[in-house]
Amino acid sequence: MRKVVVCFIVLLAATLFFPAGARAQTDWTKYEAQATELLRQYFRIDTSNPPGNERRAAEFFCALFAKEGIECQIFDIAPGRANAYARLKGDGSKRPMILLNHTDVVNADPKLWSVPPFSGELRNGALYGRGAQDMKSEGMLQAMVMIALKRERVKLSRDVIFLAVADEEVGTIGTEWMVQNKRELVAGAEFLINEGGENLIEEGGAAPFWGVDVAEKAPYWLRLTARGKAGHGSVPHADAAPHRLARALQRVVDYETPVRVTPLTQQIFCDIARVRFPSEKEKFCNLETSLRDAAFRKRVSENADWAFMLRNTISLTVLRGGPQTNVIPAEAVAELDARLLPGEEPQKFLEEIKRVVADDSIAIEPISKIRTPNESPTDNEMWRAFEAVVGKHFPKTVVSPRLTSGYTESQIYRQLGIASYGFCPFVSTREEADTPHGTDERILLKEYQAGLRVLYDVVTRVAGK
Numbered sequence: 469m470r471k472v473v474v475c476f477i478v479l480l481a482a483t484l485f486f487p488a489g490a491r492a493q494t495d496w497t498k499y500e501a502q503a504t505e506l507l508r509q510y511f512r513i514d515t516s517n518p519p520g521n522e523r524r525a526a527e528f529f530c531a532l533f534a535k536e537g538i539e540c541q542i543f544d545i546a547p548g549r550a551n552a553y554a555r556l557k558g559d560g561s562k563r564p565m566i567l568l569n570h571t572d573v574v575n576a577d578p579k580l581w582s583v584p585p586f587s588g589e590l591r592n593g594a595l596y597g598r599g600a601q602d603m604k605s606e607g608m609l610q611a612m613v614m615i616a617l618k619r620e621r622v623k624l625s626r627d628v629i630f631l632a633v634a635d636e637e638v639g640t641i642g643t644e645w646m647v648q649n650k651r652e653l654v655a656g657a658e659f660l661i662n663e664g665g666e667n668l669i670e671e672g673g674a675a676p677f678w679g680v681d682v683a684e685k686a687p688y689w690l691r692l693t694a695r696g697k698a699g700h701g702s703v704p705h706a707d708a709a710p711h712r713l714a715r716a717l718q719r720v721v722d723y724e725t726p727v728r729v730t731p732l733t734q735q736i737f738c739d740i741a742r743v744r745f746p747s748e749k750e751k752f753c754n755l756e757t758s759l760r761d762a763a764f765r766k767r768v769s770e771n772a773d774w775a776f777m778l779r780n781t782i783s784l785t786v787l788r789g790g791p792q793t794n795v796i797p798a799e800a801v802a803e804l805d806a807r808l809l810p811g812e813e814p815q816k817f818l819e820e821i822k823r824v825v826a827d828d829s830i831a832i833e834p835i836s837k838i839r840t841p842n843e844s845p846t847d848n849e850m851w852r853a854f855e856a857v858v859g860k861h862f863p864k865t866v867v868s869p870r871l872t873s874g875y876t877e878s879q880i881y882r883q884l885g886i887a888s889y890g891f892c893p894f895v896s897t898r899e900e901a902d903t904p905h906g907t908d909e910r911i912l913l914k915e916y917q918a919g920l921r922v923l924y925d926v927v928t929r930v931a932g933k
C-alpha cells in the first residue's frame with residue numbers, strides 16, 4: 469500500500485513538472501537503437517513484389533504495436549497480401565492525420581549486390597537492404613513515432629493513424645482496397661504523410677533544400693494504332709500503316725505542349741533562385757514574363773529537372789510494326805507516356821493530341837487508368853510544421869514544395885479531401901538517393917536515426933495538444 473502511495477506521488481510530481489508532450493527525459497538514444505534493430509529485422513522480411521507477400525510485414529507491425537498496447541488491425545486483400553492499420557486516439561478536436569507507407573519492395577538480384585539484399589547488414593555506417601530508401605526506413609520510422617507517442621503519453625488533439633499498404637510498386641491494390649472497403653477509416657483525415665520528397669546533402673555536408681512533394685504529374689498513357697493493307701516489303705505503298713504512323717509520330721514528337729505557369733511552379737522556381745541564383749531572383753520569381761525571353765526560355769527548356777514542371781510532357785516509348793523486314797504489316801502501334809500537370813483535364817489533352825496527329829485513320833486510345841492530377845496546399849498547419857521542424861534541426865535548409873514527375877499514391881488520398889505530402893524525414897547523399905530500385909540500396913545509419921526526431925517533431929506539432 470505504501471509503495472502505491474509513493475508511486476502515486478512520484479507520478480504526480482512527474483506529471484506536474486513534465487506535462488505530457490513536454491517530458492524532459494525522453495531517451496532518444498534508446499529509441500534510435502530500437503529503430504535500428506527493428507529496421508534490420510524488417511529488411512529481412514522479403515516483400516519483393518511480385519509476388520509481395522506483404523502479410524508478413526503487416527504481421528510484423530501489428531505484433532510490434534500489440535507489445536506496446538497500440539490497437540492494430542490486419543486487413544487481408546489477397547492470399548498472402550495484407551495492409552496493417554493502427555490508430556492512436558486524440559481528443560477529436562481536430563481531424564486525424566495518417567502516416568502512410570508501403571510494405572512491398574521491388575525485386576533485387578543478389579548477384580548484383582555487394583551484400584545480400586534481405587540481410588539488413590550494417591557496413592561502413594550504412595544499413596543495406598532492399599527498401600532502405602523506398603520505403604522501409606520511413607515506414608519503420610513512422611511505426612517508431614507511434615510507439616514513442618504512446619510511451620511518452622503524448623496528449624493528442626487528433627487521431628494518428630499508421631497505415632502500411634501492400635502493392636504500391638505494382639498495382640496499388642493495397643490503397644485501392646482501403647478506399648473501396650474501409651473508406652471510413654481513412655476518409656475523414658485532414659493530413660497525410662507519404663513517401664516522396666528529396667533532401668540531398670551537397671558538398672559541405674548540408675542539404676540546401678528540404679523538398680516536400682505537394683503535387684505530381686498524372687500519367688496519361690496513349691496508344692496510337694494505324695491499320696492498313698498488308699503486303700510485300702518489295703512493293704511499298706505510301707499509306708501503309710507504318711508509314712502513316714511514322715508521319716503522325718513525327719508531328720507528335722515535334723509538338724511543343726503549351727507552357728503553363730501555376731502558382732506552385734512559380735513558387736518552386738522562386739525557391740530555386742533563392743538558393744542557387746540569388747542575383748537572378750527577379751527573373752525566376754516572374755517566370756511568366758521571363759519565359760518570353762528566348763534565352764531564358766531555352767535555358768529552362770533544356771534543363772530536364774525544370775522543363776517537366778512547366779508543361780504536359782510526351783515521351784514516345786513503344787513502337788511495334790511487322791515481325792519481319794520484308795512484310796508490310798496491317799497494323800502499326802505506338803505508345804506515348806504522357807504526364808499531365810495538376811489542373812489539366814485528360815479528355816482535353818486527348819483532343820489536343822488528336823489535333824496534332826491530324827489523321828482520323830489513326831486510332832488514339834488511353835491505356836492507363838485515368839488519374840486526375842491534383843495538388844495539396846502550402847498554407848496550412850502541416851506545412852508550417854514542416855517549416856518549423858526542419859528549421860529547428862537544419863537551420864540552413866529551405867523547405868520547398870515539389871512537383872514530382874513520377875506518381876505516388878498521394879494522388880488517390882488527395883481525392884478524398886486529405887492534404888497529402890511526400891515528406892522524407894531524413895537527408896541522403898546523391899549516391900544513396902540513386903539506389904532505390906537499383907543495387908546496394910542503403911541508408912546512412914546516422915541520417916536514419918536523426919530522421920526519427922524530425923518525424924516525431926512534425927507529428928507532435930500537428931497532432932499534439
Ligand SMILES: [Zn+2]
Nearest residue numbers: 602603636663
Ligand atoms: Zn515507394
